[in-house]
Amino acid sequence: MRELRAADLEDIAAGAAVLGTGGGGDPYIGKLLARVAIERHGPVRLIALDELDDGAWLVTCGAMGAPTIVLEKVPSGEEMLMALRHYEAVTGRRVEAIMPFEAGGLNSCLPIVLAAQTGLPLVDADGMGRAFPQLEMETFHVYGVPAAPVAMADEKGNLAMVETADAAKAEFMARGICIRMGGQASLVNYPMDGATAKRVSVPATMSLAQGIGQVLRRARAEKAEPLAALIDFLKTTHYGHAECLGSGKITDIERKVENGWSVGIVTIAPFDGGEAYAIRIQNENLVMERGAQVLAVVPDLICVLDSDTAEAIPTERLRYGQRVDVLGVRVPPIMRSAEALAVFGPAAFGLGASYRPLGGG
Amino acid sequence: MRELRAADLEDIAAGAAVLGTGGGGDPYIGKLLARVAIERHGPVRLIALDELDDGAWLVTCGAMGAPTIVLEKVPSGEEMLMALRHYEAVTGRRVEAIMPFEAGGLNSCLPIVLAAQTGLPLVDADGMGRAFPQLEMETFHVYGVPAAPVAMADEKGNLAMVETADAAKAEFMARGICIRMGGQASLVNYPMDGATAKRVSVPATMSLAQGIGQVLRRARAEKAEPLAALIDFLKTTHYGHAECLGSGKITDIERKVENGWSVGIVTIAPFDGGEAYAIRIQNENLVMERGAQVLAVVPDLICVLDSDTAEAIPTERLRYGQRVDVLGVRVPPIMRSAEALAVFGPAAFGLGASYRPLGGG
Numbered sequence: 001m002r003e004l005r006a007a008d009l010e011d012i013a014a015g016a017a018v019l020g021t022g023g024g025g026d027p028y029i030g031k032l033l034a035r036v037a038i039e040r041h042g043p044v045r046l047i048a049l050d051e052l053d054d055g056a057w058l059v060t061c062g063a064m065g066a067p068t069i070v071l072e073k074v075p076s077g078e079e080m081l082m083a084l085r086h087y088e089a090v091t092g093r094r095v096e097a098i099m100p101f102e103a104g105g106l107n108s109c110l111p112i113v114l115a116a117q118t119g120l121p122l123v124d125a126d127g128m129g130r131a132f133p134q135l136e137m138e139t140f141h142v143y144g145v146p147a148a149p150v151a152m153a154d155e156k157g158n159l160a161m162v163e164t165a166d167a168a169k170a171e172f173m174a175r176g177i178c179i180r181m182g183g184q185a186s187l188v189n190y191p192m193d194g195a196t197a198k199r200v201s202v203p204a205t206m207s208l209a210q211g212i213g214q215v216l217r218r219a220r221a222e223k224a225e226p227l228a229a230l231i232d233f234l235k236t237t238h239y240g241h242a243e244c245l246g247s248g249k250i251t252d253i254e255r256k257v258e259n260g261w262s263v264g265i266v267t268i269a270p271f272d273g274g275e276a277y278a279i280r281i282q283n284e285n286l287v288m289e290r291g292a293q294v295l296a297v298v299p300d301l302i303c304v305l306d307s308d309t310a311e312a313i314p315t316e317r318l319r320y321g322q323r324v325d326v327l328g329v330r331v332p333p334i335m336r337s338a339e340a341l342a343v344f345g346p347a348a349f350g351l352g353a354s355y356r357p358l359g360g361g
Numbered sequence: 362m363r364e365l366r367a368a369d370l371e372d373i374a375a376g377a378a379v380l381g382t383g384g385g386g387d388p389y390i391g392k393l394l395a396r397v398a399i400e401r402h403g404p405v406r407l408i409a410l411d412e413l414d415d416g417a418w419l420v421t422c423g424a425m426g427a428p429t430i431v432l433e434k435v436p437s438g439e440e441m442l443m444a445l446r447h448y449e450a451v452t453g454r455r456v457e458a459i460m461p462f463e464a465g466g467l468n469s470c471l472p473i474v475l476a477a478q479t480g481l482p483l484v485d486a487d488g489m490g491r492a493f494p495q496l497e498m499e500t501f502h503v504y505g506v507p508a509a510p511v512a513m514a515d516e517k518g519n520l521a522m523v524e525t526a527d528a529a530k531a532e533f534m535a536r537g538i539c540i541r542m543g544g545q546a547s548l549v550n551y552p553m554d555g556a557t558a559k560r561v562s563v564p565a566t567m568s569l570a571q572g573i574g575q576v577l578r579r580a581r582a583e584k585a586e587p588l589a590a591l592i593d594f595l596k597t598t599h600y601g602h603a604e605c606l607g608s609g610k611i612t613d614i615e616r617k618v619e620n621g622w623s624v625g626i627v628t629i630a631p632f633d634g635g636e637a638y639a640i641r642i643q644n645e646n647l648v649m650e651r652g653a654q655v656l657a658v659v660p661d662l663i664c665v666l667d668s669d670t671a672e673a674i675p676t677e678r679l680r681y682g683q684r685v686d687v688l689g690v691r692v693p694p695i696m697r698s699a700e701a702l703a704v705f706g707p708a709a710f711g712l713g714a715s716y717r718p719l720g721g722g
Contacts, residue, residue, distance in 0.1 A: 176541035
């Protein structure tokens with residue numbers, strides 16, 4: 001167990017932006033909400049998976065919706081708590097710990113808000129090891145935990161609950177509700193006990209986010225190369241491999257909100273003058289191609305970083321003319337099994353590419 | 362209290378089709394489900410509003426969705442019971458009586474199914490006095506009863522729950538869920554006590570449906586004019602006025618499913634050779650016009666009946682070439698107050714026409 005304090009939030013948010021792979025919502029807003037919550041309620045207890053009691057009842061939590069919408073429809077900071085209380089009221093079960101369902105973007109910080117508000121321990125793990133655009137794209141689901149009940153709340157206090165045996169149906173129904181809540185909602189889902197959480201979660205991803213943030217901050221302070229430092233650091237983690245996939249200038253962005261997601265394509269003209277890179281987006285960056293060549297594809301992380309600072313740029317902040325490096329990160333083994341790839345590999349997104357782990361398996 | 366038996370269902374379904382004003386879902390399917398339920402569980406206790414204990418806790422129930430979809434996605438007959446049990450599980454309240462939220466179409470018969478399955482008394486009343494396409498279009502809402510919690514179920518056992526203070530938001534969110542349940546869902550809503558039900562409900566509408574069915578059946582058996590008999594009968598009820606708005610042959614039907622509703626326009630060429638009638642539909646028949654003249658408009662009932670049999674034709678069964686009479690029925694006073702017209706008068710449907718009760722106020 002260690003305490004998360006307001007001073008930790010900068011690094012966590014910066015790292016979460018990298019793990020967000022373009023999505024997960026802008027961590028800036030989550031960081032502000034987490035700071036206010038910690039200042040008001042005190043520090044948050046962050047516990048490792050193996051510190052969790054096998055019998056402890058936990059829920060996972062986060063926001064769903066199009067990240068572009070979060071910029072205009074700002075969370076109140078109370079909706080996650082409302083979703084949790086709704087879950088408890090409906091099921092009659094008391095929640096003893098919470099875990100992020102997603103390690104990226106806004107969704108690394110919002111669980112900190114909830115942990116501060118409730119005083120519950122926050123489990124240092126998640127079910128995506130990054131950000132993904134759909135609720136069933138969770139190691140929890142891959143390894144047999146039902147997504148439902150899904151308790152949902154919006155910033156106006158509207159509540160909803162979905163019960164279904166099928167994780168994809170839970171996603172489909174919750175997405176419909178999310179759209180009617182204005183395109184952005186907070187939710188609590190995948191209830192499970194501690195023993196299950198240890199089996200099905202991607203470990204230590206809050207610490208990973210914080211580590212990424214620290215490495216970037218220190219490299220900048222030391223006038224070192226932040227991207228190189230980040231790649232070196234990631235090789236020491238259970239992710240195990242990272243590389244620069246390409247560098248260039250953004251020359252085109254197609255972007256729209258479709259079925260409740262931000263979708264689009266970003267074109268990057270490489271500094272080496274060769275064929276342009278194309279990154280396909282569904283909230284997150286899904287695949288990076290150069291002509292017919294697939295440079296990286298889900299579930300591996302594709303992170304667009306500012307060339308100067310190595311700061312991650314979420315898709316909704318991509319602009320024409322930005323100079324960027326694209327970082328590729330291999331996911332840990334729990335996310336590369338055949339069962340996992342069936343749920344969040346290329347085919348699950350309708351992509352024709354086949355998955356080959358960056359850096360080899 | 363009187364018992365509803367399988368032998369009563371023909372008349373109720375025939376009358377419910379008239380009160381459905383084109384919508385509410387085809388009562389044929391509801392009738393079959395009600396017959397099976399009564400044969401399996403025994404007759405249903407139908408109680409008048411004033412037989413209800415003031416302290417009894419009741420919920421209203423029915424199906425929502427596009428009637429056109431019910432023809433292909435047939436209810437299992439269990440979904441209303443699942444919605445009720447979901448309501449009870451979530452709220453911890455035991456339900457002691459049930460009431461239809463809508464007097465028309467499928468939604469007169471489905472509450473009979475639920476009453477047979479549960480053994481609960483069925484209250485002879487509803488909140489629309491007819492069918493309307495939206496959940497907030499209820500006298501319950503008009504007179505201050507919250508629509509939520511709304512418990513929903515589909516035929517596959519998927520469940521959902523909406524909690525919101527605003528009836529229109531409850532409709533909007535439940536409609537989104539309904540669409541994701543395949544365009545048709547069963548639900549339980551407007552929980553209230555008996556004293557409230559007496560104040561806010563349209564009384565005796567199950568008996569009214571049965572009375573309409575009886576009058577039509579007897580008139581046919583006696584080779585009398587069923588439409589004339591029906592008009593005479595309706596004048597003796599608390600609706601108080603009915604008339605034939607026009608007769609002719611259907612020459613055009615525009616129909617599509619939009620935002621979860623069946624919407625369209627029916628054109629009827631009158632037998633007198635004059636200008637055509639146009640009826641505008643949103644699940645139900647909303648307004649009947651002849652050129653610039655408004656012949657009838659919501660909340661008054663506009664019912665398209667077969668010219669030979671006076672059988673009501675739901676909008677999804679309208680066909681080119683059908684010969685029809687159009688019946689107009691004035692709604693009872695509880696549905697004509699200024700508050701009621703604000704919720705389900707012409708403006709609530711975006712219609713420019715102003716409401717003038719058929720037959721005068």
